[in-house]
Amino acid sequence: MILVTGATGTVGRLALEQLPAGRAVRVLARDPSRVRVPRAGVEVVRAHYGDAAALGRALAGVERALLVTSRVGGQDDLAFLRAAREAGVGQVVKVSAASVADERAQxxxxxxxxxxxxxxTSSGLGWTLLRPRAFMSNALSWAPSVRAEGLVRSLYGHAPNACVHPRDIADVAVLALTEQGHAGRAYTLTGPQSLSAVQQTQQLARALGRRLRFAELEPAQARTALLRRHPAAVVEALLESALRQKAGAKAQVLDTVRALTGRAPRAFGTWAHDHAHAFTPAGPAA
Known part of the structure; x- marks a missing residue:
């Protein structure tokens, strides 16, 4: 049995879609009605990280689990791992972040x-760590201004980032959940090239077949915009991370996706083409 968490988010949803039909799959969700079940036979159970009893029931009989958490500073990982140990889970595949390996990132x-x-890694469970660079799908935050004004606004427009396609992260997650040989490994995942926001804007414009403008935000403007969506402490962390990107800390391109999957990582232009509908005036809200 494979358990998937984060199935209403980007990587969890894609991993769930790509798991082989012959494998028993269970989904843990706070709100099961939000889970898009890709095929018959996928079990969806209601649970959350703060409910130990529900976690125990969700993890019963599970051999491998995909762990995705997002509450910065929270104890969700600890709660899940405690329940996983008690349930006898064999291996946990965790979605982390590439910055973890950079000692300058604090x-x-x-x-x-x-x-x-x-x-x-100290839990006694088998483990695999996935450390992706920024998701290409972060560009969806530009969709409202692109639809309304043909404009991308971003901080440090020429700062490079080897951003990665979420589907590549999900592909590696599925390998770690279904194959042998990934226990005790940490995989840093990047896209095929390092791109700045200006370059992403150019590629997005080509995918849309329309001209787009780029406006660079001042740090104070970026802080104001981010505060509309995130707590203040998280905003300051994001701004600190952006400064590291400006200094080149996120530019390195690695061949991990190709080495694991046997094919080249997907390019940002591919992502932009596949999600062009989100940037058109009739497209869905990001």
């Missing part, structure tokens, strides 16, 4: 992810 989000990784 922002709140990275320190939290390091602590979560340490909790897993």
């Amino acid at each position: 922002d709140l989000i990275t320190r939290w992810q390091r602590a979560c990784e340490a909790a897993l």
Whole structure:
């Protein structure tokens, strides 16, 4: 039995879609009605990280689990791992972040992810760590201004980032959940090239077949925009991370996706083409 968490989010949803039909799969969800079940036979159970009894029931009989958490500074990983040990889970595949491996990264989000990784690797459970660079899908935050104004606004427009296609992360997650040989491994995942926000805007414009403008935000403007969506402490961590990107800390391209899957990682232009509908005036809200 494979358990998938985060199935209403980007990587969890894609991993769930790509798991082989012959495998028994269970989904843990706070709100099962939000889970898009890809095939018959996938079991969806209601549970959350704060409910130990429900976690225990969800993990009963599970051999491998995909762990995705997002509450920065929270104890969700610890609660899940405690329940997983009690249930006899064999291996946990955790989605973490590439910055964990950079000792210069000391922002709140990275320190939290390091602590979560340490909790897993010292838990006695089998483990695999997935450390992706920024998701290409983060560009969906530009969709409202692209639809309304033909404009992308971003901080540090020429700062490079080897962003990765979420489907590549999900592909590697599925391998770790279904194959042998991935226990005790940490995989840093990047896209095929390092791109700045300006370059992403150019590629998005080509995918849309329309001209787009780029406007670089000042740090104060970026802080104001981010505060509409995130707690203040998380915003400061994101701004600190952006400064590291400006200094080139996120530019390295690695061949991990190709080495594991046997094919090249997907390019940002591919992602933009596949999600062009989200940036058109009739497209869905990001």
